[in-house]
Amino acid sequence: MIPSILLVDDESLFHLVFEDACSLLDIALNLEAIDSANKAEDLFAKWSVDPDGRPECVFVDLNLIGSSFDGIELVRRVNQMYGNGVVIGIISSSSDQLEIDKAKDVGAQFWIVKSDYIEPRLEAFRAKYDDYKARTAPFKVYT
Amino acid sequence: MPQKVSLPDGAWAALIVAAQRDRVFIEGNILKVLDPEGSPSYQGYLDAATAADKDKREKRLQVTKQVQEQNKELLEAQRIIGLKTEKAERALNEMREAKQQTEAALAEAQQAREDAEAARKGAEGAWKEAKNDLDYMQKRTQFELMGRIVRVSLFVIVAVGTVTTSMYAMALFGPKTNAEDVNLLANTWSNMFGILLTNSFSIIGTIMGVKYATESRDRPNE
Numbered sequence: 468m469i470p471s472i473l474l475v476d477d478e479s480l481f482h483l484v485f486e487d488a489c490s491l492l493d494i495a496l497n498l499e500a501i502d503s504a505n506k507a508e509d510l511f512a513k514w515s516v517d518p519d520g521r522p523e524c525v526f527v528d529l530n531l532i533g534s535s536f537d538g539i540e541l542v543r544r545v546n547q548m549y550g551n552g553v554v555i556g557i558i559s560s561s562s563d564q565l566e567i568d569k570a571k572d573v574g575a576q577f578w579i580v581k582s583d584y585i586e587p588r589l590e591a592f593r594a595k596y597d598d599y600k601a602r603t604a605p606f607k608v609y610t
Numbered sequence: 611m612p613q614k615v616s617l618p619d620g621a622w623a624a625l626i627v628a629a630q631r632d633r634v635f636i637e638g639n640i641l642k643v644l645d646p647e648g649s650p651s652y653q654g655y656l657d658a659a660t661a662a663d664k665d666k667r668e669k670r671l672q673v674t675k676q677v678q679e680q681n682k683e684l685l686e687a688q689r690i691i692g693l694k695t696e697k698a699e700r701a702l703n704e705m706r707e708a709k710q711q712t713e714a715a716l717a718e719a720q721q722a723r724e725d726a727e728a729a730r731k732g733a734e735g736a737w738k739e740a741k742n743d744l745d746y747m748q749k750r751t752q753f754e755l756m757g758r759i760v761r762v763s764l765f766v767i768v769a770v771g772t773v774t775t776s777m778y779a780m781a782l783f784g785p786k787t788n789a790e791d792v793n794l795l796a797n798t799w800s801n802m803f804g805i806l807l808t809n810s811f812s813i814i815g816t817i818m819g820v821k822y823a824t825e826s827r828d829r830p831n832e
Binding site: 497 | 612639642
């Protein structure tokens with residue numbers, strides 16, 4: 468079980484889906500969901516000074532309406548500006564290869580495609596989680 | 611693995627009583643960290659609470675997914691309505707522009723019609739003026755012709771009268787007078803004078819007739 472997860476997604480209904488799916492699958496003990504890349508950046512800026520409360524794993528939506536930058540840019544900032552100390556990847560309904568390549572280039576460790584039935588992808592991700600944490604797992608797209 | 615949380619026996623007993631009496635369980639992630647400490651009854655409570663929690667979460671997850679799907683459809687419908695509204699607004703604007711252009715073209719056509727009307731009136735005026743000028747010229751020419759005829763006729767009458775009268779006077783009062791010649795000249799003078807007077811009045815009558823006829827012909831055109 469992942470001790471703490473941060474979900475960054477502008478769709479509040481997906482927060483509920485993700486929370487329930489993680490709870491049913493015993494994926495996460497503590498899950499925080501926010502709707503903006505800017506809020507996430509502020510949190511990481513704070514955690515770079517004081518790591519208390521910092522999540523172990525971060526799921527970022529690709530298109531974050533209402534934010535001043537997208538999910539790939541958030542992954543880049545988290546990895547390059549605030550220290551590469553978390554398991555981080557993209558969760559999006561898009562499976563555009565160009566975007567996937569960009570995410571991989573900025574240090575995303577996984578790409579999970581959102582759909583109505585997301586549970587099997589989350590289970591597959593959880594199975595590999597220890598490898599992601601150890602940074603030994605290759606980048607993977609969960610479709 | 612997360613660190614386990616222990617509860618005092620009293621708390622466990624209260625939880626179990628609430629579950630048996632009211633079917634009320636604690637729920638959420640706290641269930642994952644509670645330690646039953648090997649007690650079958652505590653473990654039973656945790657299993658029942660976890661099953662109830664899972665059941666609720668599954669139901670909520672399905673409902674949330676349905677709502678999410680409906681929300682997607684609504685958002686898509688909203689997007690389509692937005693596009694259609696935008697298209698309708700664009701069409702409305704184009705229609706407004708077309709109407710303005712039609713109105714401008716109509717105003718131009720009206721102006722052109724007024725200009726054409728003014729030009730027609732101007733042409734009509736010019737035509738009337740030209741016609742009046744022509745009439746004036748024709749009348750002037752007629753009057754000049756008539757004057758000339760009258761002058762020539764008077765000249766001829768006066769000249770013939772003078773010559774005949776002179777000859778008659780010479781025959782009457784000349785040195786060599788012959789009664790037969792005088793008589794002949796008297797008759798001739800008398801006849802000639804009668805003819806001249808008749809012709810004079812005939813000419814005057816003809817002129818007056820021509821003038822009257824010309825005026826009668828012109829009148830209906832005015």
